[in-house]
Amino acid sequence: MPRRHIHVTGAAEAAPLRAALRELRTTLDLPADPAGPDAFPPEVLAEAERAAKNPRPPSDPYHLAEPYDATDLPLFTVDPPSSTDLDQAMHLSRREGGGFRVHYAIADVAAFVAPGGALDAEAHRRVTTLYFPDEKVPLHPRSLSEGAASLLPDQTRPALLWRIDLDEDGTAVATDVRRALVRSRAKLHYAGVQRDIDAGTAEEPLALLKDIGLLRQERERARGGISLNVPEQEIEAHDGAYRLAYRAPLPAEGWNAQISLLTGMAAADLMTASGTGVLRTLPVAPDGAVARLRRTAQALRIDWPHHTSYAEIVRALHPADPAHAAFLQECTTLLRGAGYTVFTDDEVPDPFVHAAVAAPYTHCTAPLRRLVDRYAGELCVAAVAEAEPPEWVMEALPGLPREMAEGTRRQNTVERECVDILEAALLKDRVGELFDARVVDVKDREPTVGTVQLDSAGLAVIARVEGGGNLPLGERIRVRLTQADPGTAKVLFAPA
Template sequence: MPARHQRLQETTDELRAALAAIREELGLTEAFPPEAVAEAEAFAAAPRLPEADATAIGFVTIDPPGSTDLDQALHLERDGDGYVVRYAIADVPAFVEPGGAIDAEARRRGQTMYAPDGRVPLHPPVVSEGAASLLEGQERGAYVWTMRLDAAGDVVGTALERARVRSREQLTYAEAQERIDAGDAMLGLLRDVGELRIALEEAREGASLDMPEEQITRHGDRFVIERRELLPVERWNAQLSLMTGMEAANLQLRAKRGVLRTMPQPPESDVRRFRKEVHAIGEEWAEGEHYGTFLRRLDRSKPTTLAILQAARRLFRGAGYTVLHDGSMPAELEQAAIGAPYAHATAPLRRLVDRYVLVHCEAIANGREIPEWAAAGLEGLPEIMAESSRVAGTLERESIDAVEIALLAGRIGEEFDAVVVEARKEGATIQLLDPPTEAACDTAAEPGERIRVRLTEADLAARRLRFADA
């Protein structure tokens, strides 16, 4: 084997081993207990479908290529000068026996975990990628949200029912964008509604990171991060999910029962620090402009934008889950980045809390008592989600670190532009501008300063990446 290819193979094997070690350290395994698998197979063989029939509605799904766990399907139509948006969410509660084996394992896992080399699912794949997934041409149970919008895109009426649906097509984002650009009537309404909702988001001072998609590829003997700017349809589609989550919050607030996704406003000190970093990176940010407006107008094709978006993540901290019970109303009800009350309700195949929110909302919307198991299941749920989010965050952060170390392993001694984001006694944390990497650095520079740094260490086995002021 030529030396160049041997080095590439060794680096690839070392990265694969590092990623596997991270998952092992976090106690993550794809395998499910035999009793959970048996329960899932039994439900999949005889699914409990709702009586209501919505299979005549021309739902479609829009997801990344190769997706099999399809949580949402959509359909839009005109309603006078407004719109009717129907959003079907996978009927996961029909496949989970309260207190059963799947339920117990799902409460242990909390959410699907994603890594560069695979994922650890929340539910057995026979359910999450098969019987409950809203796959093309298959009759499935779903929670069907029907939201009526006025001409400005504001929701003026919401209904929710369990019904049978059948997705007409499974589209990728690229395929959906091509259809919209070619004049597809139904999907064209997704553009119209999406733009109206984005305008409403700006009016309520909401914010969205809209991070470009990153893929790790190899060119010769070097790893390269290739970035893909989000297509417009991805932002429009995300607005439907956000709108549904806001309606889920409104239903639960009306009954003062359920669980919200909340997040505080960022402290002014964090906003000032972010503004200093933006200035150091070289982007213009007008005084008085809200950070959400600033983030929305950034040119996603510029290499410095990703560094700004990564720095902005510090403004989106402190998110948690707030349980509503006994008619009490906590002081903190809003999700600050959205600028409104919000609940997780659109990804039950991948997130535990959504199953409970859907059941609460369907009962509230139809004037029925909330099932006892769903109400009781809120006990400890915020803690479960907080712990699973901690694990998911650690998995993402350490996996990204490993990939970045592999990416930079052959560049010891090279110099890079960076911005100091944090200063500590043992050294600073910097944000490289390209590739957009956060790492430790030996420097006396202050936070917000732009400096030139030199790569001094990239040890994949020890998972250490370090720079020095050049």
């Protein structure tokens, strides 16, 4: 599911910005320098180094053979070009008689993290990888997450290998997952994938990413699901100043996300059938939340007819349009309330559907970056083997929702504070200036307080405005910048 993506290009060395981000990490009790020698405790680093040299899959409670050799399968990864923590690799093919076969390899983190060890304890403390504009604070030491456990090209790696068969309409008809040794052949990036598919030069395993992605998007539309193409905010140095703009995601990013969603849905089905699992759940958004989005759409001059559903209006948006980009950012508020639900002894919760996916769903495809995925993958291997999950999984299962909730709160804080810091860095030398803006939200009980989106090019800023009279929702107004300090991470406007 989408997050608010933030990226710094060419401005990471700006002293006030870097200092503010380091201070934020310190305030959140995170390593100020996530790439430094003190980023992890010494005992964690030592255990990671030993595991990197000698990975050991968990003792086999399923009475299966050793991980089978799937290194002849020509897998490939699709990620941002700078990524080295590669959780997933895929191979796509056509089935005899019609339909498709998806092979999806997921890094087998359990082969490196021994239950109850220092690595395991540190992962339970961190819960998720945290992404800052200049650095990331990884869940696992980089010797694993960007080295021995990552599905880097031309390296043999332990993995959980999914095989999901689809019919001609893209509906899943059979699922299998088992431990395997895999070897990725190529590390691809989104722009190159998009270029090759558009040009018709992609080989069939890659070209099928579009075919299967489009079919899965149609299945998503049919069941009432929603995928938000949330644009990335990029801040860059330009002629001695900062610029902040939205970068619209490529279609290939959406097709790739559908493979992950497909696997998360297949995993949820396996766990609910077995009677033991952990689901990612989201209740249906209350009417008030949708009504608030309608007001924001009106403010941004987005036509939202009353007979058109939220899912339909979202699909009609174009992330390259600044107004649509701002609205998509606001749409993420409907994802509030998402959590993790554990069940055992066939007591599947009700409701157990993720409202945005419109189906049972779980997180299982990013174990290098998210704690719960390691356990979800193990539960699925047990379900396919029709065996009881290992004790180390069952012992940790009850505490996962609480741990993941705390990790999600920390992640949301990082994202919110980073946006504030970046916008403050962008505007720090312009306090007192006037800007054209549009009022996109007004507080119901405080009509003098609201949110504005700047209309200026290179200023993809959405910030608080207060003071003066009642704010005119949806109208353009002139505002004066009254505060912008990366040290305080706050940007504030007042009506001019």
